[in-house]
Amino acid sequence: MSQETQLTLGRMEVGQTGTIIQILGGRGLTQRLEALGIRPGKKVTKISSMLFRGPVTLRVNHTQVALGFGMANKILIEIDKSA
Amino acid sequence: MKILLMGNPNVGKSVLFTRLTGTRTIASNYPGTTVGFTRGYLKLGEEQVEIIDVPGTYTLEPTSKAEQIAAEMLKEGDLVIDVVDATNLERNLNLTLQLLERQVPVIVALNMWDDAHHRGINIDVARLEELLGVPVVPTVGVTGQGIRELVSRLPEAAAPQVIYSSSDERWAKIGDIVSQVQSLSHRHHTWRDVLEDASNHPAGGAAIALLVLVATFWVIRLIGEGIINYVTDPLFNWLWTPLLMKLSHLLGSTGFWHDILVGKLINEDIDYLQSMGLLSTGLYIEFGVVIPYIVSFYLILGILEDIGYLPRLAVLMDTFMHRIGLHGYAIIPTMLGLGCNVPAVMATRILESRRERFIAATLISIGIPCAALQAMIIGLVGQQGMQYVALVYGSLFISWIIIGLILNYTVKGFSPELIIEIPPYRLPPWQVIGEKLWLRVSSFIKEALPIVLGAVLVVNILYTVGIFDFMANIAAPIVSGLFGLPKETVVALAIGFLRKDVAVGMLAPLGLTATQLVISTTVLAMSFPCVATFVILARELGARDMLKATGIMIASALIVGSLQNLIL
Helix, strand or coil: HHHEEEEEECCCCCCEEEEEEEEEECHHHHHHHHHHCCCCCCCEEEEECCCCCCEEEEEEEEEEEEEEEHHHCCCEEEEECCC | EEEEEECCCCCCCCHHHHHHHHCCCCCCCCCCCCCCCCCEEECCCCCEEEEEEECCCCCCCCCHHHHHHHHHHHHHHCCEEEEEEEEEEEEHHHHHHHHHHHCCCEEEEEEHHHHHHHHCEECHHHHHHHHHCCCCEEEEECCCCCCCHHHHCCHHHECCCCCCHHHHHHHEEEEEEEEHHHHCCCCCHHHHHHHHHHHCCHHHHHHHHHHHHHHHHHHHHHHHHHHHHHHHHHHHHHHHHHHHHHHHHHCCCCHHHHHHHCCCCCCCCCCCCCCCCCHHHHHHHHHHHHHHHHHHHHHHHHHHHHHHHHHHHHHHHHHHHHCCCCCCCHHHHHHCCCCCHHHHHHHHHHHCCCCHHHHHHHHHHCCCCCHHHHHHHHHHHHCCCHCCCCCHCCCCCCCHHHHHHHHHCCCCCCCCCCEEEECCCCCHHHHHHHHHHHHHHHHHHHHHHHHHHHHHHHHHHHHHHHHHHHHHHHHHHHHHHHHHCCCHHHHHHCCCCCCHHHHHHHHHHHCCCCHHHHHHHHHHHHCCHHHHHHHHHHHHHCCHHHHHHHHHHHHHHHHHHHHHHCCC
């Protein structure tokens, strides 16, 4: 497995789909993300990112969620090979 | 008996609430519309039951003030109607399963059933009911589908009290349920997808935002002016003036009561902006100037809210808003503030930290003029040319940014990051928009009119008693020295504490120059908020922070007013 298949949501490219491997944060962050359906094992698609380290929008299930750039960098993703 | 309507944010609880109780509430297409709670009543057989519309929450372990309210309310309920967004079963079931651990009986309303269908999401309701162990009723809040069945099955609500040892276990159970009841069928790319993609793109998003902003201002002005020119002005001129003139003759054209009711005649006639009578200027300011703009503003705001645009604006503005100590979602209370600062300050509850709420509430009170004030500014300052109106707005906007930068630097702590759900675009349900508009306009009239008339009365009495001359002389050094305004404007600035629209109205007879009008209206907008906002600030921030905010307001009004006097 090459290094490039695992990266954070922040570094993922718009349009890519991947599976969440791990939330690199404390209990508080994990809980808040979990409440929105963002947790390890879920498939997510990055929809957009704003300029200047602005928020990242992703799709999980049928919802879109926008997250601050810092949070996005705490979500570790494994990119789907087919994508 | 108390029934709680609970569920994730933006699943349509408020619309269901209105359907169930007939009580009107504000419903919109963004998470966090309901920040307090609304009570209503439903007749269930012989019994009158109380229904409470609880703010939306993703979890019973609260992460914001609005969610905290929701979690606390749960203790009071005898029954919970758990409103679940059918298009988002998995995430919604997390709260459902948490509710099912408690002792309170639950019934599930599977809402947005029509939308799920359009999106190719099929849910086996009978199987879901079996797996959860509580009744599940598909509903469509906007059309009322399923409401009767929901009410008739309320007695079946159950409390299985299945407890999960960890959230992982709960999620595993949810995964299991979803895989058993939900199947997806193929769907086509719709207009929404195209629009959603466009507004997510940074450049496309910015272009759309600019377009929306310009169009919004243009349309609000167009509708407001339209109502004034074709409805309220003709009514006042052709119907009300002749009646008032009759009354004026009856009262002998002069004297104490004449001046209070009809006001002073100017060239033997009533001048609605200058006469200052309860029935002339008092009514005209509200119905002839302010209400047309209130109607227009809330109509457009309602449409923006229900389409689902505001959260996207929040994402777009996030980076900028962080510079002034807030995050993107603060744009929602700010937009509400352009209507009235009172609901705006209350809406700051959707922000997570105390620091953010303080900064947001202070900035709203300083830099965001309410619709009533804006209508008067456009009416009065606009007579001198729209460039002067632009000067007022420009000064307010620049102050808003600079004070935000300073507050971000000085107030301890940091602002948390944005984390919000972006709702899908929806076509605005016109009935909901109409009801919302009616609710907002009628509650504005109910709350504002007594204060407006009271303020006009106070003005008249104080004039007669001669207190104004006294006040004017005391404050003359500040007002004339710093702002370059005639000392009589002190009175208007003081009345601004009661209501800003009346205060601007009082500037009309003073014969101010265009520059003086710009300075006085800017100072009015920035200095202390009206009494209604004051009360809400004290309640939401606490007395100490409210005083701090007031200090900042007065200081910035002094500085900006003097700077304008120097530069303009």
